[in-house]
Amino acid sequence: MLDILQVGNLTVWLDEPNWQEQVKEAFKQGVSVSLIAPPDARGDLKSAILSLAVEPMELGFLQVYSVLEGVQTYPQGFAVGLRMWETVQ
Numbered sequence: 001m002l003d004i005l006q007v008g009n010l011t012v013w014l015d016e017p018n019w020q021e022q023v024k025e026a027f028k029q030g031v032s033v034s035l036i037a038p039p040d041a042r043g044d045l046k047s048a049i050l051s052l053a054v055e056p057m058e059l060g061f062l063q064v065y066s067v068l069e070g071v072q073t074y075p076q077g078f079a080v081g082l083r084m085w086e087t088v089q
Helices: 019-028 039-054
Strands: 009-013 032-037 057-059 062-074 077-087
Touching (some): 009 019, 032 039
Antiparallel strands (some): 062 077
């Protein structure tokens, strides 16, 4: 069902202090997320991806997990595509 409702994409920068809240808010709005990190933040990006993949977010009555759609490498850093995955409660 969420695949049908999900539209759009929001860019979130990993070095912003509230990046997790931005991801959660994007998922509430039904949009995918591009999580962007500079080249020297590989370890932080890895930790963020693992955290989002194993810890469900509460969105109203739903629990959702982030699903990694892909990683792109650029001279300015990395872009990780994320979307939400619904779980049954």
